[in-house]
Amino acid sequence: MTSFIAGLPKAELHVHHVGSASPRIVAELAARHEGASPVPADPEALADYFAFRDFAHFIDVYLTVVDLIRDDEDVRMLTFEIARELARQQVRYAELTITPFSSVKRGIPAKAFCEAIEDARRGAATEFGIDLRWCFDIPGEAGLEAAEQTLAVALGERPDGLISFGLGGPEVGVPRPQFKPYFDQARAAGLHSVPHAGETTGPETVWDAIRELGAERIGHGISAAQDPELVAYLAEHRIPLEISPTSNLRTRAVPSLDEHPLARLVAAGVPVSINSDDPPMFGTTLEQEYAVAQRLLGLDDAGVADLARAAVSQSFLDSSGKARLLAEIDAYTVRSA
Numbered sequence: 001m002t003s004f005i006a007g008l009p010k011a012e013l014h015v016h017h018v019g020s021a022s023p024r025i026v027a028e029l030a031a032r033h034e035g036a037s038p039v040p041a042d043p044e045a046l047a048d049y050f051a052f053r054d055f056a057h058f059i060d061v062y063l064t065v066v067d068l069i070r071d072d073e074d075v076r077m078l079t080f081e082i083a084r085e086l087a088r089q090q091v092r093y094a095e096l097t098i099t100p101f102s103s104v105k106r107g108i109p110a111k112a113f114c115e116a117i118e119d120a121r122r123g124a125a126t127e128f129g130i131d132l133r134w135c136f137d138i139p140g141e142a143g144l145e146a147a148e149q150t151l152a153v154a155l156g157e158r159p160d161g162l163i164s165f166g167l168g169g170p171e172v173g174v175p176r177p178q179f180k181p182y183f184d185q186a187r188a189a190g191l192h193s194v195p196h197a198g199e200t201t202g203p204e205t206v207w208d209a210i211r212e213l214g215a216e217r218i219g220h221g222i223s224a225a226q227d228p229e230l231v232a233y234l235a236e237h238r239i240p241l242e243i244s245p246t247s248n249l250r251t252r253a254v255p256s257l258d259e260h261p262l263a264r265l266v267a268a269g270v271p272v273s274i275n276s277d278d279p280p281m282f283g284t285t286l287e288q289e290y291a292v293a294q295r296l297l298g299l300d301d302a303g304v305a306d307l308a309r310a311a312v313s314q315s316f317l318d319s320s321g322k323a324r325l326l327a328e329i330d331a332y333t334v335r336s337a
Contacts, residue, residue, distance in 0.1 A: 004301050004336055005290045009328045010091045011311040012275055012286055014219055014242035016168070017098040018066050019278025020082040023047075026280070029068040029078075039064050050281045055200050055251040059141065059170055062281070066102045075103060075116040083124030083132055089286050092325050093317055095194075097135045097166055097219075100153045101146045114157040121161050133316065134159060135194055137166030138182065140174035147182040155189055163316045166219065167195035167209075176208035183213040192216050192316050194242075199253050203227035210239065217242055217314060222253065224270070225261035235269035240314040244277035245292045246284040262296050273311040305333045 021029070023043035030041040040049055052058040069075060079096075086094050098117065104110050121132045136154045138147045154162060165186035167179055176197060183193055196219035197209035206224045209215040210233075221241040224230045234241070243262055248254045254261075266272060274293045276286040294304050312325045 001294060001301070001304070002287075002291065005287050005294070005304060006090070007332065007336070008090060008290070008305065008308050009325060009332055010089065010286060010290075010308050011093040011273075011315050011317070011325065012086065012091050013095050013217070013273050013311055013315055014244060014275035014277055015082075015086070015094060015096055015286075016278050017079065017082065017096050018069060018102075019062060019281055020085070020096075020276075021065060021078055022081065022085060022280050025078060025081050026065060026068065029074060032074075033068055033070060037064060037068055039068060046280075047283070050283070052250055052252075052281075055170065055253065058251050058281070062278070063102075065281075066099070067106065069103055069108075070106065072108055072112040072116040075108065075113055076120050079117050079120035079132075080123055083120065083128055083130050086286070087124070087128035087130045091130060091286060092328070093131045093133075093312070093315060093321065095133045095135055095164065095315065097137050097168065099137055099139050099150075099168065101139055101142060101150050104149065104153060110153045110157055114153070114159040118159050118161060131317070131321065132161060133163045134161045135164040135166045136162060137168045137196075138179060140167055140169035140171070140179075140196075142169070144178065147179050151182045151185055154186060154191065162191070164192040164194045166193075167197075167213070168219070169196075171197065171199060171201040171205055176205060177212040180212045187214055194219060196220055198223035199248065200251070203230045206230060215239065220244065220248065220253070222248060222261050222265075225264050231265065231268045231270060234271075238271055240271040240273060240310075241265065242275050243272045243293070244275045245289060245296070246282050247277035250282040257292060257296065260296060262293060266297060271310065271314060273314050274307050275311075301336060302333065305329055 023046045027043045030039040138150045193214045194217045195209045198206035199220035202223050217240045
């Protein structure tokens with residue numbers, strides 16, 4: 001099974017830009033900006049640094065890593081190296097969640113930021129054969145100023161890879177409805193709505209994401225399992241949840257993997273994809289998340305391949321791209337039988 005998962009062509013729909021920085025890259029950035037950050041420049045020390053007490057502590061640590069991204073060359077290198085790691089895991093297509101507000105606020109011009117990620121996207125396609133797309137997300141803890149600036153960058157710069165608009169950060173104390181005007185404008189401009197909801201708060205946050213923000217997919221959404229009406233709605237309206245089991249464990253959103261609601265959601269017909277979220281920070285990879293899901297769902301090779309097909313089908317890749325990637329998954333499954 002480990003070998004099958006390793007070779008399986010994949011798509012990833014929920015993976016964060018800065019949160020995907022490998023220990024090598026984080027250490028390199030920390031060394032480059034030595035003395036200006038509490039982040040250790042020793043890759044081995046990062047394991048302890050990334051031991052999170054709870055979700056709030058995770059956000060605090062995450063923001064110290066964000067602060068290491070000081071110029072457009074940092075942005076370009078980070079993006080390209082993320083693509084390298086994803087491609088190593090046979091990821092053919094990824095929708096990377098990016099928070100331009102954080103970098104622009106730290107002094108990187110919006111145009112330079114967007115040029116850097118686009119340059120990395122083109123280079124990664126040529127060198128690694130991976131197709132990257134962007135979700136620009138609002139850091140919810142920064143409030144409406146962040147929403148306004150994120151929308152301005154998205155619509156003002158409109159990089160070629162941009163396909164969706166999101167909302168991340170803490171959920172507690174950050175109600176979803178306040179962001180409705182910004183999502184309305186983003187959706188009117190043709191961007192898809194993919195907010196986080198229901199990770200560390202209850203089902204009502206997921207309802208708000210659907211009703212107020214027009215969510216087409218939900219980041220995490222695991223608390224939906226507590227509300228049978230919401231579960232039925234997600235299943236009937238085919239609104240997928242982007243599930244990242246190890247992330248939910250490491251941020252204490254679930255007490256153990258065996259108590260994760262993934263199996264209950266799948267059994268109820270809710271569409272899901274398997275993702276890695278902030279993989280180096282959580283000590284995981286997309287391959288490991290597939291292995292966790294395989295165990296929790298009791299899947300054979302064919303079932304694991306169906307997880308990969310689901311991610312492709314739930315993606316915002318164009319129809320011809322979906323057809324090519326699905327055909328590649330089918331061919332691989334036949335060869336591996």
